[in-house]
Amino acid sequence: xxxxxxxxxxxxxxxxxxxxxxxEAVEGGRGGEGPxxxxxxxxxxxxxxxxxxxxxQPQPPPPPPYSDQVLExVLExVLxxxxxxxxxxxxxxxxxxxxxxxxxxxRELFVGNCYAVSPARxxxxxxxxxxxxxxxxxxxxxxxxxxxxxxxxxxxxxxAMASASPWxxxxxxxxxxxxxxxxxxxxxxxxSFCDLTLICCDGFGxxxxxVIAELCRNLRVLDLIENDVEDEDxxxxxxxxxxxxxxxxxxxxxxxxxNCPVNFSALEALVARSPSLRRLRVNQNVSLGQLRRLxxxxxxxxxxxxxxxxxxxxxxxxxxxxxxxxxxxxSLICLSGFREVAxxxxxxxxxxxxxxVSLNLSYAVITAEQLKPVMLECHNLRTFxxxxxxxxxxxxxxxxxxxNLHELRVFPFEATEDSEGSVSDAGLVAISNGCxxxxxxxxxxxxxxxxxxxxxxxxCPDLVVFRLCIMGRHRPDHVTGESMDEGFGAIVMxxxxxxxxxxxxxxxxxxxxxxxTYGKLVRTxxxxxxxxxxxxxKYVLEGCHRLQKLEIRDSPFGDAGLLSGIHHYxxxxxxxxxxxxxxxxxxxxxxxxMPNLVVEVIGDRPKDLDSDTVEKLxxxxxxxxxxxxxxPFVSIL
Amino acid sequence: MEDDHESMxxxxxxxxxxxxxxxxxxxxxxxxxAAEEKKLELTLGLPGGVxxxxxxxxxxxxxxxxxxxxxxRRVVLGSEQQEAGLFQLQSRGxxxxxxxxxxxxxxxxxxxxxxxxxxKALGDTENEAGSNTSFQTRASAGVAVVGWPPIxxxxxxxxxxxxxxxVELQNGNIDEKVKVASCKKGLxxxxxxxxxxxxRKVDLNACGSYKKLSFxxxxxxxxxxxxxxxxxxxxxxxxxxAKQAFKSLLDxxxxxxxxxxxxxxxxxxxxxxxxxxxxxxxxxxxxxxxSDLSSLHDWEARKEQQLSVEYGGEGLAN
Numbered sequence: 001x002x003x004x005x006x007x008x009x010x011x012x013x014x015x016x017x018x019x020x021x022x023x024e025a026v027e028g029g030r031g032g033e034g035p036x037x038x039x040x041x042x043x044x045x046x047x048x049x050x051x052x053x054x055x056x057q058p059q060p061p062p063p064p065p066y067s068d069q070v071l072e073x074v075l076e077x078v079l080x081x082x083x084x085x086x087x088x089x090x091x092x093x094x095x096x097x098x099x100x101x102x103x104x105x106x107r108e109l110f111v112g113n114c115y116a117v118s119p120a121r122x123x124x125x126x127x128x129x130x131x132x133x134x135x136x137x138x139x140x141x142x143x144x145x146x147x148x149x150x151x152x153x154x155x156x157x158x159x160a161m162a163s164a165s166p167w168x169x170x171x172x173x174x175x176x177x178x179x180x181x182x183x184x185x186x187x188x189x190x191x192s193f194c195d196l197t198l199i200c201c202d203g204f205g206x207x208x209x210x211v212i213a214e215l216c217r218n219l220r221v222l223d224l225i226e227n228d229v230e231d232e233d234x235x236x237x238x239x240x241x242x243x244x245x246x247x248x249x250x251x252x253x254x255x256x257x258x259n260c261p262v263n264f265s266a267l268e269a270l271v272a273r274s275p276s277l278r279r280l281r282v283n284q285n286v287s288l289g290q291l292r293r294l295x296x297x298x299x300x301x302x303x304x305x306x307x308x309x310x311x312x313x314x315x316x317x318x319x320x321x322x323x324x325x326x327x328x329x330x331s332l333i334c335l336s337g338f339r340e341v342a343x344x345x346x347x348x349x350x351x352x353x354x355x356x357v358s359l360n361l362s363y364a365v366i367t368a369e370q371l372k373p374v375m376l377e378c379h380n381l382r383t384f385x386x387x388x389x390x391x392x393x394x395x396x397x398x399x400x401x402x403x404n405l406h407e408l409r410v411f412p413f414e415a416t417e418d419s420e421g422s423v424s425d426a427g428l429v430a431i432s433n434g435c436x437x438x439x440x441x442x443x444x445x446x447x448x449x450x451x452x453x454x455x456x457x458x459x460c461p462d463l464v465v466f467r468l469c470i471m472g473r474h475r476p477d478h479v480t481g482e483s484m485d486e487g488f489g490a491i492v493m494x495x496x497x498x499x500x501x502x503x504x505x506x507x508x509x510x511x512x513x514x515x516x517t518y519g520k521l522v523r524t525x526x527x528x529x530x531x532x533x534x535x536x537x538k539y540v541l542e543g544c545h546r547l548q549k550l551e552i553r554d555s556p557f558g559d560a561g562l563l564s565g566i567h568h569y570x571x572x573x574x575x576x577x578x579x580x581x582x583x584x585x586x587x588x589x590x591x592x593x594m595p596n597l598v599v600e601v602i603g604d605r606p607k608d609l610d611s612d613t614v615e616k617l618x619x620x621x622x623x624x625x626x627x628x629x630x631x632p633f634v635s636i637l
Numbered sequence: 638m639e640d641d642h643e644s645m646x647x648x649x650x651x652x653x654x655x656x657x658x659x660x661x662x663x664x665x666x667x668x669x670x671a672a673e674e675k676k677l678e679l680t681l682g683l684p685g686g687v688x689x690x691x692x693x694x695x696x697x698x699x700x701x702x703x704x705x706x707x708x709x710r711r712v713v714l715g716s717e718q719q720e721a722g723l724f725q726l727q728s729r730g731x732x733x734x735x736x737x738x739x740x741x742x743x744x745x746x747x748x749x750x751x752x753x754x755x756x757k758a759l760g761d762t763e764n765e766a767g768s769n770t771s772f773q774t775r776a777s778a779g780v781a782v783v784g785w786p787p788i789x790x791x792x793x794x795x796x797x798x799x800x801x802x803x804v805e806l807q808n809g810n811i812d813e814k815v816k817v818a819s820c821k822k823g824l825x826x827x828x829x830x831x832x833x834x835x836x837r838k839v840d841l842n843a844c845g846s847y848k849k850l851s852f853x854x855x856x857x858x859x860x861x862x863x864x865x866x867x868x869x870x871x872x873x874x875x876x877x878x879a880k881q882a883f884k885s886l887l888d889x890x891x892x893x894x895x896x897x898x899x900x901x902x903x904x905x906x907x908x909x910x911x912x913x914x915x916x917x918x919x920x921x922x923x924x925x926x927x928s929d930l931s932s933l934h935d936w937e938a939r940k941e942q943q944l945s946v947e948y949g950g951e952g953l954a955n
Contacts, residue, residue, distance in 0.1 A: 143784030144825060149835030200789075226789065230827070230921075257791070363795065387795075413795060415788040444786060471786045528785065553784070606860045631835055632864055 075101040085110050104128050112573050114152055118624045119160030130169045136176035140551050140576055142200060149631045154178040162189045170195035180208035187215035195221040205231035210239035223254040241266040252279035256305055261285050271297045281305025284339040287312030295325040306337030322348040336360035343370045353377030360385040362411045368393035375401045385409040388423045395427035399434025407440040417472045421446025432456035440465035447478040453487030457494040466491050467502035473529040476506040483507055489514035502526035512536035516543025524549040537561030541568050548572050554579040559586025569597055574620040582614040591637035598622045599637040606632040828922035833861050841916050847887055847908050854924060855883040894927045
């Protein structure tokens, strides 16, 4: 039985569930002793340990109450220490008793694809859930490949949660559509609610934030990360002033993506009355002078997002004063922001560099020379994000200074295919030589060589994530003129812990053969403008047994390739294929042969769905069958 | 570099021959004379020389609707022009979440471009084409593809927004880059229509003019509007009604009017300012019912009032 990663249960479990919930079992149960207490429909007490198929007898004999009660009590008390969801999934498969205990003690409900299971079903099983972690659209939605209005709405989840239990404390959503109404409903329905994290979501604006601020009296975390915050009717609300006047319990406040003017005096007052605040990330409308004042109010910050890092108009900021503020912030371990960095102030961060574990300069347009003095102090850096304006020279400095670097991301200043590109294979080699403990890398460049990638594969065997984006499509090794097959091949061969891979440049079927042969642990694979024939897709789907997420665009793979994955699609979270060579018939065949798979064909307009060629295909396993909220330009086969 | 072409040939079997015979030379649009032809000539040079070219903007509106979708195509400039090198026109594979690849009205653009390219191709051979080494980087300056490179929207705008910054650099490289990058490719703007719950995104750079924008709006919303108007059983009549809605979007006389929000937050009628000025200041678009327009002025007044109440006269940051 393949391991199920999400909260969705298999069909046979469902059968067992219902057959054991006989009235006697419920009465004879522990009567409210369970950890969640209260009245719930699911407290079956008649446990047994055999884990077999359900009996065919209509009434199971009442089991001896005492010993089994003890067993279940003990079990629940032990299981609540299991936090990792994969461990919990494994525990739930042991037997029905463990299944039930685990279900009742699971506090965090993680659903990797919000359409894989319905809110009602998930909450019926995990009635004690206090935290909801949901993911909606797949990553390619960030690049405008999903039309607006495709789906992944939070509304059905929050309504179901309100009916299931009022004890919700935490919500974390990624790539979902959350409306202001949803936020208001959330704020009103859950008195213990204290933690909201929204990542890459859309659909809400400042009015929604205002309600959260005002009504969630116990709010500890409000993290808004890279969301598309838009205000309908362009009516911006001053949500910062809506926080209660009393001392707040805020620990983390991040609003970099809320790109509207900020009422600074309200913000300063809020920071002043939030003694627990440790993480503050402001938007770029906060000037450097204002930032300094905030830092003075909150000297115990551990994470700081600086906003613009430039002094405001008419603001006369002394660089020494700023440096003093950083000197006083002895707990800072994570710095980000730097949206419009004025290089003359950059050195003010020097006092905190030695303690920094994470530094995000990916919006800072600076040169290698400007980076150097800062970088050389950052000995303890684990995570570093930077813009390619620092060039290969800057990367050499990073390699020299940050021996313990685990994660590096190099973003392009100019994200086009024909830009000059300041980083190249030389920079990659330098990094690999200096940062031997590297685990994760995302690297955008214009020029790359196989040799450099091979070198990295040998110098950094601990790599878990390798994402190389050569921005020019089909671009070969710029020295040898060959395809990039060998480079990526070396990565999968030498980096034995690799779970995430993104390929680019000129690639033939060969690279996919390598990935299939050596990339046995790969869970996420991103492919764009690569491969020659269906063989590529076939290799991957047949060889990568752990593959969970496969996103492909603009590659010449057709129905034959698609059909070769039929044995594996139930083990995957999703498959995305756009601008490939799929036909409607091929997709229909997959849909027909796999009833628990939802096969969506997405068009630009409803008309396009009648065509024989499929421009965009998104398929995923689901316990619920076709969703009922699909817009007119989505056809579910 | 010729080897590269060969190896890539395996990956891209489609060859598009735009110059079937010599007679093409006679067919010119609008009677381009030698001087103009020279201006339009295609040179294969390093990306640095992009600035003065008007050619990228022409190529960028190319839509190969008739050709099947392979991820890249090569254009062969006739047998005698092979030495001039090959230039590669990248595909519109993923491009056009909001852009038609099949509708008929685009074909006229395609034909127009096709002839223009022929002009260029011929012009090319007359002047020694530059080195072939950068043919890939050079030619792909033309057509943008949606979602590539895979960077989220707020990172993509980095180059253009940093025009505001006064970055002092040793060799001033970045300033140059900023100038080049500020001809934003693929400018996607959100557009909503009254009565239709789902918003769309439209690429203004691909439109190039108000007229095309108007067509694009119709393209985006026609089906959705039709679905909403499902009142009459007569399909034809429904079609007509729906189509009628999109007539006269720009002059205020039709059923709907196109308005936009600029970078200062003001709502304006689309069509008043020159296209380029419009593109540089537009933030969002809206298709309003013309009957709601008169309340536009009242709305503006209300907004002013509201903002002053919200912020209590203390002023916003900065």
